[in-house]
Amino acid sequence: MQDLRQCLIYDSHEKDAKLIGVEYMVSKEIYDSFEPEEQKLWHSHEYEVKSGMLILPKPAGYTDKEWEAAELQAMEEIIHLYGKTWHFWQVDAGHEYPLGHPVLMGSAINADQLDLNTAMGKRNKTFGVHHEEKAEARKDLQPHSIHPNANSWWQDK
Template sequence: MASHPEVPGDPTKTTTTMVEAATAAVQKFAPVNKIHQHLCAFHFYSHDMSRQVEAHHFCGHQNEEMRQCLIYDSPEANARLIGVEYIISENLFLTLPDAEKRLWHSHEYEVKSGVLFLPGVPGAIQRQDLAKVAQTYGKAIHFWQVDRGDNLPLGLPQVMMALTRDGQLYDHLAEDVEKRYNVDFKKEREERAYMKGPENGIHPLANAEGKGLKTELREVDVSPPTAHPPPRVFV
């Protein structure tokens, strides 16, 4: 994994650490505590496939058909939160407006090729869940462009996409991850050959229809407040 610039700022003070310890002892972190798995995969910027990023997803289920993931640039304690991804079933994806479908990517190739995996989890166990993931769609937004060396989250959030066929992922990225996590993508591909993608096939509007999407900022007039705001209701 490429080294990234250090985040600027003074080191965390002892007093800050003490306050954090105190708040952690009395507060609850229910949303974060729902995180139950770590997925490692690769994302690329929808408008530029040459910019490929190792993405560590820490995910929790909302229900059987939706999970939400915090995305970091590594699994280490000092990892940077670089984005989020929502993962939904094919059933939910088909309810989305057509314009929205373009923002979502399929997971079939990622899973069946072996490049999406659960670090440290035995293959037989992770394949039980990945067979489900292969049939889902994901919407990923990255806020921190660590691949270009940004030491803070600069610029606009960008839509990310996932791999959909052989020849897209850089060999050096694949080899680096295989070495660090002791995984074999080719072997996993063979083990996952039985898996299936979405029941109706990958939707033609998914994966940005094979085109690039780029977030851009546009200046518009701010709508004034209404002359007669709705009455406040107290419950």
Template structure:
């Protein structure tokens, strides 16, 4: 992993020594139980539902609420000073089927993200590649069967230094040719994270796909 960026491009003065000290002290005595539930770091690209020509790399830190619901905090990088971009919820097809048609329009599938190799689970340095590939594929076998609902609060891709405007509904890419500069963008990400979307696409060929139903993925079907 590359070193911590000096500037996270957020408006405001650098963090003071006083705040750093208070932060360290609080971390020693307070409970961060919800955050400690996070069990997976996923990296992929989201598209703006109102303008799918815009895409942004997003780091997901996800926890299970139960066997059918996940919730993820989204960041613009995997570094300690990363900005929170938004949130994503993931649910099973059974729960998706209980949603009203207008609500289903807000949800997307993860099939293309998984099968194309775009969605990855960045590997910790000391874990052997072969071991991690097995673990990652197990995770992908679950994610590929889930529907997601995403809102971004901070449009860092346009240079905003604060979270401006209303929350933006996001979606995933669902097919070839939808993401502009796919190979360049995903390739640059792979170079930083030490991943390879082509290899992942190959080893995920046999992963069972979700049969997308209802009004999911409406950005690409309207």
């Protein structure tokens, strides 16, 4: 389906990683067609993209420069998408198996929610990137106006 992206979420990049969730992403046009109650289940990607939180791990066969250009092009698209993320395995809670109900997850939508240096430290080291450099490279990306129903779990606080 061309209007839907499906992203698998693993607990690591290692060969034995556990599949812990899935994120669905749709365009603003598709999101706008949803009923208001459905819209509240989705989040924007502006902060994830502009802050440098979101990266696409570099596949083999790309130089750093080639991958930076490809990733920036992808971020130009992703910044306009809305996501709905389900986590179904809480490995951070120590669960050996995917126990309990799936949990609808949001994403950070502003700098007040977390310390990026702490939150991104291990990721930055693992992948040899830095969120501040990513943010600088993405500073000119222009997001759309975020729908008022998106990110509802944060707005309700």
